[in-house]
Amino acid sequence: MQRSLKNINVWTFSAVAIMALLFLPNLTIVGGIFTPTNDNWAHMKEHVLWSFVSTSLILVVATAVLTISIGLSLAWLIAQYQFPLRNFLKWALILPLSIPPFIGAYTYHGIVNYTGVIQTTLRDRFGMEVNPSHFDIMNLPGAIFIYTIFLYPYVYTITRIFLSQQSASLIETSRVLGKGPWGTFFRVVVPISRVSIIGGASLVVLEVLNDYGVVKYYGIQTFTTAIFQTWFGLGDIETSIKLAASLMGFVILVLMIEKLLRGRRQYSYSTTKVRPLPLIQLTGWKAAGATGFGLVIMSLGFFIPVIQLIDWTILTFGTIPMAEFMSYVRNSVTVAGIAATVIIAFALIVGNFGRLVHGKMAKLLPRLSILGYSIPGAVIAVAVVTAFIGLDRSLAPLYQALGFDTTLVLSVSLIMLISAYIIRFFAIGYNSIESGYDKIGTNFRDASRLLGMGITKTFFKVDVPMLKGAIISGFIIVFIDILKEIPLTLILRPFNFDTLSTKVFQYASDEKIMEASQASLLIIGISALSIIVFYKFIEKEPK
Amino acid sequence: MFISIDNVCFSYSNTKTAALDQFSMTIEKGEVISILGPSGSGKSTVLRLLAGLEKPEDGSFNIQETVIFNEKKFLQPEKRGIGMVFQDYALFPHMTVAENIMFGLFRFKKAAKQERLQEVLELVELEGFADRYPYQLSGGQQQRVAIARAIAPKPHLILLDEPFSNLDAELQGKIRKELRDILKKADITSVFVTHDENDAHAIADRIVKLKDGKIEVIGRPCDILNINRQAVVEAVALVEQRDMMSV
Incomplete structure (x- = not known):
């Protein structure tokens, strides 16, 4: 009996800890209202x-x-x-x-601006000199x-x-x-x-x-x-x-x-x-x-x-060295992959908590941590930086003891960016996992426990295999959203760390819109593919 | 006395009225008990409490000398040694029949595992089906796998939730007899809930009639069931008629 009780506590404890981690940074924002x-x-x-x-x-x-x-x-x-x-x-x-709207934004600007396809065609083919301000989209x-x-x-x-x-x-x-x-x-x-x-x-x-x-x-x-x-x-x-x-x-x-x-x-x-x-x-x-x-x-x-x-892309192909381009792809895939994996793992734990514990708190807490998706990236960025700088400050003695010559360790690392992703996109992964849990119900879990398996063993042998569909689809949705993400990545990335989307944004901001096209196409391609796959998936489901 | 249940009370958090009020009974080893009542009478609650899927507010439950729960102690479902056959069977869809049955045998040695698997497959007459997946079986076969899975670890007690509700009427009569044979052959103590008097009459050694969370009556089927009493009345009438005719 003692052991089983301990099991429940481990699950409860991890779920509550996760939800606190997801929710607390945003409290710094609320706290900020009251500072002078x-x-x-x-x-x-x-x-x-x-x-x-x-x-x-x-x-x-x-x-x-x-x-x-x-x-x-x-x-x-x-x-x-x-x-x-x-x-x-x-x-x-x-x-x-x-x-992603920002890719659309610079593409349309490129289409309608002075050197863009519309104005040059009008000039060269029809000899029309148009007032460029009629074509200003910005x-x-x-x-x-x-x-x-x-x-x-x-x-x-x-x-x-x-x-x-x-x-x-x-x-x-x-x-x-x-x-x-x-x-x-x-x-x-x-x-x-x-x-x-x-x-x-x-x-x-x-x-x-x-x-x-x-x-x-x-x-x-x-x-x-x-x-x-x-x-x-x-x-x-x-x-x-x-x-x-x-x-x-x-x-x-x-x-x-x-x-x-x-x-x-x-x-x-x-x-x-x-x-x-x-x-x-x-x-x-x-x-x-x-x-x-x-x-x-x-x-x-x-x-x-x-x-x-x-x-x-055809016009500029080759101007960006392939090795450099591939490094952006690798960075994008790495951060999105790590964040999506952590989100799904967290979502599995929090979702299981919702099933194990009855009562209003168990229903309310996950709802709160879902709020993250309505919070704009800019707000999360501010919250996460504030929290991490505070964390670094309180860890400074430890850094000194370890012999670092800086007081900023976590707040300049990828951990900060990945944490921000997790806070922002947890809700999306959680929705998928929660509906998966809803679909399988609690009978299989109960059956497994009555056959002598504890909660944790049941989780790995019964719940996870049965949630496979929800886990995969949740992972893909989160992964793609992170791939397209812009404000958090721009602000929270470590120095010189570039992803596909930050590179697109940078090229576009430097008025090198043609160079931005290659990375944009890759992002769009991956998203479009997954949308089509999902669309087929949704349609196949019995109504 | 093999199993004793004393004064168990329970109510669901969203209602005020008790789902189960002072439920007490004893069960002998090898007995087949039926809990009979209309929906909402609390009969499924009894099973969930015995299985450990709900926590009682009060009362105690012992199997032989072992305390399963009382006011101080609550044994988690996986520690109780109680098997359960769910209404929808809850066969793990990602496992074969053999894997489903051996799921609860993780404490057995490898050879013993195989032996026990063959034993219970034979008992439920599904010898050739070990490598099938649940969706490849008929409803009746699925139910027998669920029973085999529940009895494989040799539980002290097996609980069955509405075992006939998912089967078509034609099958029911056949399965009732089969189920009773299986339970008796395995010499296993069992409690099953049903809303159908015919089920209870066909299988149970004793019947517990529940109404609004309270026990109405406990007794042998022949003593408490109307269908039976009706049959007795008719039989008596028949005999009397014959006697009168022969006079």
């Missing part, structure tokens, strides 16, 4: 803080409205109608998600365009899957009751899909608030860029903590609005028999319109930037 203010902060509050707030608001609201319009209308077209290329568009419309509307065209798949995918699970009779009832297609759309489809629309849109909003690459490259002042500027430009970490706390407040507001909008209403069908929607055949100009709309969106979001990147 300095001149920089007073200056910011008086002159620029409001402009950060309004810029961020405009970006968030405009992007949300546009992604919902595009995502929902595409989801409805695909779910209800049959038209040429529908089956291709159905999955191809997800592909823009594989292009502004607020430009950033909104970039976010919309690369993030709408969040709304599209979630809503389309939701609509495909709805019963045909709902839609048919509305038609029989005399509502036309538009009436049905606004009176039935939009209200029932509300939860999934808001779910998708809030992912979009969180991505926009988290983004650093696009706004930095386009020179737009938002919270994230301001946090980094006060930190690196002014060397004022206290003010950047205060900015981070304000941004955090903004995010909490978004989460609260989301909860409010979702309300208690979780629509679900009242019958168990769900007959899928029969597709309505579109003909003539209507069919052409549907196909055209889908093709335009997917070209803007995928084909055009990818073709441009391929073109640039």
Whole structure:
């Protein structure tokens, strides 16, 4: 009995420790609100803080409205109608998600700027000298365009899957009751899909608030860029903590609005028999319109930037030494691999804790550590650096005893970057593992224990083999997200440590956009491949 | 007295009413006990408490001289030496029949393991199926693997949760007899829960009737079951009729 009890304690202890590690650094941000203010902060509050707030608001609201319009209308077209290329568009419309917005941002800038393909063609072929300012994309509307065209798949995918699970009779009832297609759309489809629309849109909003690459490259002042500027430009970490706390407040507001909008209403069908929607055949100009709309969106979001990147890669191939390029690949794969492995291991432990211990705490604690994904990278960066510098300070006597001649060891190592990844992306891995645990239930575990296996042996012999699918898919999602990650990697990487994404960002910032294309294509290729694999995986699952 | 259960009380954390109220009984070695009751009567709770999957609020449970739980002690499920056959069988899908059965035999020596595997496979008449995976078996076969797996480590007690609910009606009659034969042949003490009086009547040596978490009655099937009483009444009537006719 003693031994078994000890086992439970080891599991409980590790789970609680992990959750504390994931959550505590963010408390430094909360603590930062209460530190005394300095001149920089007073200056910011008086002159620029409001402009950060309004810029961020405009970006968030405009992007949300546009992604919902595009995502929902595409989801409805695909779910209800049959038209040429529908089956291709159905999955191809997800592909823009594989292009990180900052890569899209510099690619579009390269396409439309003075030396880009559009203006040179106009000049050389047609002899038209156009006003370059008409083609300036590096502004607020430009950033909104970039976010919309690369993030709408969040709304599209979630809503389309939701609509495909709805019963045909709902839609048919509305038609029989005399509502036309538009009436049905606004009176039935939009209200029932509300939860999934808001779910998708809030992912979009969180991505926009988290983004650093696009706004930095386009020179737009938002919270994230301001946090980094006060930190690196002014060397004022206290003010950047205060900015981070304000941004955090903004995010909490978004989460609260989301909860409010979702309300208690979780629509679900009242019958168990769900007959899928029969597709309505579109003909003539209507069919052409549907196909055209889908093709335009997917070209803007995928084909055009990818073709441009391929073109640039061919032009510059060989200018980056292969050995150097491979070292970026190796770095990317190493950090993403280590972080994803740790995240999955942590998620397995925390998820198992949720099953072993009953009661409210066991349910609440994992929820708290999941918050990490709503916290923007810039905030996490500030939190992690603050925590690691504090850690280094308290470990300084140890470093001296070991004979190091520096007091900064952990905070200049890869450990800091990897820790930040783990805090930021834990939620994604955890979601996958948790749904895996839900799927297998507790009977297999109970059966194993009644056959004499302790909790730990059961975990390795029964739980882990049965969770294989969830472990693999969780690992891949986390791995790819880290591969694309920009702000954390830029700030927290050790000196001279470059990954594919930091290199892309650097080349683009140095106006060497052609050189950035090779690494960009590799990132996009890996993401697109996994999206396609996942798409097939989701579709195969019984509904 | 082989097994004694005294005054066991339990309630789930999300409800106020007791799921099980002062449950007490004794079981002799080799006996087959059926816990009979409608859904919500607390019959599955009894199994989960005996197995160690829930912690009782009060009461004690002993097998021979060993305390399984009382107010001071709580033995974890893996230390109890109790086998269980789950309603959905819970056969490990990533293991073959043989691996499933040998899962609980990790304390056996290699040769003894093989021997025991053959023994129980023979007992449940699945000799040729050792290398199959669970999804390659029929429902009835899966159940027999689950029983074999549960009895392989020679537990003091085996618990069966609604053993017939997942089988089609035609199979049920056949399986009832099979199950009773297996349990008796293995000379194993067993407790199974069911909501079906026919199940209880066909297999059990004694029946515990539960209602709202309380024991209504404990007794032999022939003494307490209506179907039986009905049959007795009819038989008596028949005899009387015949007697009258013969007069």
